[in-house]
Amino acid sequence: MSQASFKVGTSLLEIVRGDITQQDTEAIVNAANKRLAPGGGVAGAIHRAAGPELWDECQNLDGCETGEAKISAGYRLKARHVVHTVGPVYNNTPQNAVDLENCYLNSLRLAKENGIRSIAFPAISTGIFGYPLQEAAEISLRAVINFLQQNSSPDLVRFVLFGANDFQVYEETLQKIRDEKGN
Numbered sequence: 001m002s003q004a005s006f007k008v009g010t011s012l013l014e015i016v017r018g019d020i021t022q023q024d025t026e027a028i029v030n031a032a033n034k035r036l037a038p039g040g041g042v043a044g045a046i047h048r049a050a051g052p053e054l055w056d057e058c059q060n061l062d063g064c065e066t067g068e069a070k071i072s073a074g075y076r077l078k079a080r081h082v083v084h085t086v087g088p089v090y091n092n093t094p095q096n097a098v099d100l101e102n103c104y105l106n107s108l109r110l111a112k113e114n115g116i117r118s119i120a121f122p123a124i125s126t127g128i129f130g131y132p133l134q135e136a137a138e139i140s141l142r143a144v145i146n147f148l149q150q151n152s153s154p155d156l157v158r159f160v161l162f163g164a165n166d167f168q169v170y171e172e173t174l175q176k177i178r179d180e181k182g183n
């Protein structure tokens with residue numbers, strides 16, 4: 001089954017195999033570039049699914065720095081909002097992990113500020129930006145679990161993995177973290 005879930009306090013952390021553009025969460029997260037332009041990968045897919053109004057709005061958001069997050073409407077998506085965050089381009093420096101963690105934390109903070117109760121993330125930086133999947137899985141899952149423990153918000157965080165291998169790596173990493181925590 002391509003789905004796993006883990007209760008963190010009163011919130012639910014899910015990992016599923018699927019397409020982020022099809023998610024019915026209140027927000028989906030875009031692995032954006034600094035200009036918040038359509039481009040390839042997830043960003044291209046999200047802009048295509050949302051329609052041209054998304055790029056119109058993004059041009060007024062004044063770009064986004066690595067590790068930071070901006071919010072827009074979702075237009076033709078099921079999700080009401082898109083949270084845009086810019087992952088690090090992997091170059092094997094310690095700053096990469098800090099930046100990647102900040103992508104998740106700043107996206108979750110922005111979601112909380114906007115009253116968003118459910119949000120779906122892709123595996124930020126693991127495509128064109130070259131972040132090794134296993135390391136990215138560990139950083140992103142730990143960041144989300146820590147945030148949920150401290151904030152009890154949002155109610156649902158879903159990781160949406162595109163490939164079967166990506167899903168398997170996330171599932172195994174989640175299991176490892178659960179084993180460490182004794183649940």
Ligand code: ADP
Binds near residue numbers: 043163
């Ligand atoms: P980055 O530039 O941050 O690396 P990419 O868009 O290249 O972003 O890829 C990030 C991850 O998103 C990759 O693991 C890629 O396989 C995955 N991905 C691509 N398209 C989708 C999609 N429609 N839904 C979910 N994940 C996707």
